[in-house]
Amino acid sequence: MRATLTIAFLAAFAHAAFAGQAPAGPAVTFSKDVAPILQKSCQNCHRPGAIAPMSLLTYQDARPWARSIKAKVTAREMPPWYIDRHIGITKFKDDPSLTDAEIATIVKWVDEGAPAGNAKDMPPPRQFTDIDKWHIGKPDMIVSLPKPYELKANGPDEFYDIDVDPDFKEDMYISAVETKPEPYSFKVVHHATANMIEDEEADPVGFFFNEYALGKNGDIFPEDSGRLIKAGSKIHFNLHLHPGGERALVNVSIGFKLYPKGQVPKHVAFTQHMGDNTDLDIPPGQVVRTDGYFRLPRAAVLSAFQPHMHNRGKAMCMEAIYPDIRADSARPGPARTETLNCVSNYQFGWHITYPYADDVAPILPAGTIIHITAWHDNTAANKYNPNPRNWVGYGQRTIDEMSFAWVSLFYIDDSEYEARTAARKKANE
Amino acid sequence: MNKVIVAALFLVVGSPEGLRHWYPTPAVTASPGGPLHGYAAGGSDSAQLPTELPSTKFKSGQDIVPYFEGWIRNKDLSFDLVFGYFNRNWEEEIAIPPGPDNSIDPGPADRGQPTFFLARRQGWVYRLRVPADFGKGVVTWTIKANGKTEKAYGELLPVEEITERIVMTRGNLNPGEDDPNKPPAVSIAPTATASIDAPLSLSASVSDDGLPKPRPAAPVRTPQTGDATTIQAQANSSAPARPRGLTITWMQLRGPAKARFDRTGPIAVENGKAETAVRFGERGTYVLRVTANDGALSTKADVTITVGGGSTAGSR
Numbered sequence: 001m002r003a004t005l006t007i008a009f010l011a012a013f014a015h016a017a018f019a020g021q022a023p024a025g026p027a028v029t030f031s032k033d034v035a036p037i038l039q040k041s042c043q044n045c046h047r048p049g050a051i052a053p054m055s056l057l058t059y060q061d062a063r064p065w066a067r068s069i070k071a072k073v074t075a076r077e078m079p080p081w082y083i084d085r086h087i088g089i090t091k092f093k094d095d096p097s098l099t100d101a102e103i104a105t106i107v108k109w110v111d112e113g114a115p116a117g118n119a120k121d122m123p124p125p126r127q128f129t130d131i132d133k134w135h136i137g138k139p140d141m142i143v144s145l146p147k148p149y150e151l152k153a154n155g156p157d158e159f160y161d162i163d164v165d166p167d168f169k170e171d172m173y174i175s176a177v178e179t180k181p182e183p184y185s186f187k188v189v190h191h192a193t194a195n196m197i198e199d200e201e202a203d204p205v206g207f208f209f210n211e212y213a214l215g216k217n218g219d220i221f222p223e224d225s226g227r228l229i230k231a232g233s234k235i236h237f238n239l240h241l242h243p244g245g246e247r248a249l250v251n252v253s254i255g256f257k258l259y260p261k262g263q264v265p266k267h268v269a270f271t272q273h274m275g276d277n278t279d280l281d282i283p284p285g286q287v288v289r290t291d292g293y294f295r296l297p298r299a300a301v302l303s304a305f306q307p308h309m310h311n312r313g314k315a316m317c318m319e320a321i322y323p324d325i326r327a328d329s330a331r332p333g334p335a336r337t338e339t340l341n342c343v344s345n346y347q348f349g350w351h352i353t354y355p356y357a358d359d360v361a362p363i364l365p366a367g368t369i370i371h372i373t374a375w376h377d378n379t380a381a382n383k384y385n386p387n388p389r390n391w392v393g394y395g396q397r398t399i400d401e402m403s404f405a406w407v408s409l410f411y412i413d414d415s416e417y418e419a420r421t422a423a424r425k426k427a428n429e
Numbered sequence: 430m431n432k433v434i435v436a437a438l439f440l441v442v443g444s445p446e447g448l449r450h451w452y453p454t455p456a457v458t459a460s461p462g463g464p465l466h467g468y469a470a471g472g473s474d475s476a477q478l479p480t481e482l483p484s485t486k487f488k489s490g491q492d493i494v495p496y497f498e499g500w501i502r503n504k505d506l507s508f509d510l511v512f513g514y515f516n517r518n519w520e521e522e523i524a525i526p527p528g529p530d531n532s533i534d535p536g537p538a539d540r541g542q543p544t545f546f547l548a549r550r551q552g553w554v555y556r557l558r559v560p561a562d563f564g565k566g567v568v569t570w571t572i573k574a575n576g577k578t579e580k581a582y583g584e585l586l587p588v589e590e591i592t593e594r595i596v597m598t599r600g601n602l603n604p605g606e607d608d609p610n611k612p613p614a615v616s617i618a619p620t621a622t623a624s625i626d627a628p629l630s631l632s633a634s635v636s637d638d639g640l641p642k643p644r645p646a647a648p649v650r651t652p653q654t655g656d657a658t659t660i661q662a663q664a665n666s667s668a669p670a671r672p673r674g675l676t677i678t679w680m681q682l683r684g685p686a687k688a689r690f691d692r693t694g695p696i697a698v699e700n701g702k703a704e705t706a707v708r709f710g711e712r713g714t715y716v717l718r719v720t721a722n723d724g725a726l727s728t729k730a731d732v733t734i735t736v737g738g739g740s741t742a743g744s745r
Contacts, residue, residue: 154587155592156590156591156592159601160607161608281517287478288479289478314478315478375478386588386589387497387582387588389582390497390581390582391495392496393550395600396600397595397600399499399589
């Protein structure tokens with residue numbers, strides 16, 4: 001009931017604010033009120049040379065787009081952050097999304113004619129360097145393809161595979177990792193996965209390490225956890241490319257933030273497919289649900305959630321189904337469940353990783369089943385649907401579909417599970 | 430009841446400030462069949478999403494959905510429309526002869542499409558050539574099975590263009606166009622006469638460039654206490670299968686009844702040959718397909734077999 005009332009209040013507030021009933025008060029100006037919001041949540045992408053199509057650095061840049069900015073922020077299409085704010089965990093690291101108050105400020109500014117205000121009120125310009133484009137911060141090490149791949153202007157999707165030997169001379173533990181295309185490649189890279197090959201003969205495919213997909217940010221591992229890169233490892237890049245109408249050069253880089261030499265994190269983190277369902281059955285003209293499951297073999301702390309679907313993806317939820325802990329029971333149930341997160345407005349163009357804030361990251365007991373529920377929209381109402389008249393199933397092409405979540409986690413033993421849950425309860429008392 | 434409606438169980442763990450401080454809680458509140466809170470009251474414009482589970486498995490009684498894989502641009506400027514089908518049954522296999530229940534439009538009902546439908550999804554099974562001036566034309570494949578009609582629409586949408594390489598990899602796109610690997614070559618030995626229910630030998634000759642290099646099976650990684658680095662290597666579905674060397678696989682495309690192969694699934698090619706046998710229970714014309722696979726790329730060849738009264742005659 002409490003949660004429902006909270007949601008109702010927020011909905012009412014949002015309706016009042018976004019319906020043009022701007023809160024009373026002093027005039028809202030670009031210099032004093034809007035520029036700080038744009039600096040915080042928009043300018044990392046909306047600046048010359050970055051991924052966004054227009055700059056929002058100055059009043060002159062932003063003024064022509066005022067109505068569009070209002071529309072995008074009130075619909076919560078921008079900044080790209082599609083986690084459902086009204087269910088499950090909502091506290092994340094590096095959350096660029098706007099508060100309801102910030103949206104109301106932008107709405108009021110636009111509705112009052114988008115005034116510039118006093119130039120003296122402008123905050124100092126945000127300082128950028130090329131390295132700011134990394135969501136994980138300045139990498140300690142960057143590995144790129146030895147030379148760009150040349151993608152033709154038109155035609156079907158292409159896959160490009162290449163092994164890169166970065167000449168890792170010693171074992172390293174990393175605290176964050178991010179894969180991203182070079183700026184001139186953004187428009188044609190559907191995804192880029194990086195596998196780590198430790199032994200080329202024994203396992204030429206290697207194991208999954210990191211992925212970039214359209215609009216994705218990076219993986220920042222929780223404190224005292226990290227991933228191990230063994231000396232001599234090679235990186236296998238797999239690029240899924242979508243010709244964009246003009247010849248394009250393609251290069252990607254993977255950036256690592258390293259633990260200081262000699263420091264070994266307590267936990268080895270990794271990112272795991274969860275809830276894969278390759279038996280998709282998505283009829284034309286319908287919105288359908290698909291379910292998938294993954295059982296945690298040990299107690300674990302989840303650090304990030306990222307849905308993965310294609311053009312018809314509409315929403316995805318991640319739920320924990322707790323193990324039956326009754327000592328006298330031989331059957332698994334009735335299960336206790338808890339929705340951890342939902343992305344209720346999935347956007348194929350933005351494969352956002354949602355990294356949990358450390359104080360709310362799920363701590364799950366061994367045997368917990370992660371239940372992934374996905375919805376695909378194969379109707380004509382889905383503007384990204386390439387062909388709503390035909391059935392679609394699982395496949396790797398953009399026009400096929402997928403259904404799973406990338407989940408970052410690390411395992412803990414039972415005693416640490418007990419200690420962490422006790423500490424969490426105490427902190428929330 | 431063909432479908433099972435399963436109510437989703439959702440829980441909202443709320444706090445007034447809008448932050449959900451997550452921790453395991455002994456008590457839960459569930460709302461079977463109730464609204465999905467985030468959508469119902471959260472200001473989203475999404476209507477309630479379906480809770481029906483379409484993945485319920487049925488042995489029989491379900492329909493068959495044809496679907497469109499994409500189109501290929503041929504060197505002579507014609508186009509090939511490529512189709513697959515999805516038999517929703519897990520066991521029931523259905524023969525549907527060309528006609529009102531299995532038709533291609535425009536054109537005569539029989540344009541070489543599959544007439545025997547194996548269980549589950551069978552991709553990349555049917556190609557139909559259309560002329561260079563096809564333009565904005567549409568070819569419709571209609572299948573009626575177990576009382577329900579389904580259609581696939583083949584047209585030249587730019588986003589659905591594919592290449593032979595994509596067909597060879599069944600849509601996996603790996604390896605890319607510039608990979609040195611060449612697809613295997615496969616031929617089928619002329620078939621001998623045989624009687625109904627008597628085995629008919631099938632011999633496939635296969636050659637290949639040896640790429641990709643066959644690999645032994647990957648070591649099985651199982652979680653071990655205290656060894657997180659082992660656990661981290663759990664399989665991810667994006668990893669391609671490891672090449673095991675040349676194999677062939679037989680499947681049935683057409684025929685009035687089930688053709689029963691002595692060996693199902695991939696058959697290893699040894700010394701350039703792979704053999705099995707097939708038995709037919711009814712008279713009629715059958716089309717069988719062999720697919721040779723080098724672990725990355727595949728090549729198909731079809732054989733047509735007419736089964737008469739007590740003997741068979743084959744042709745390619």
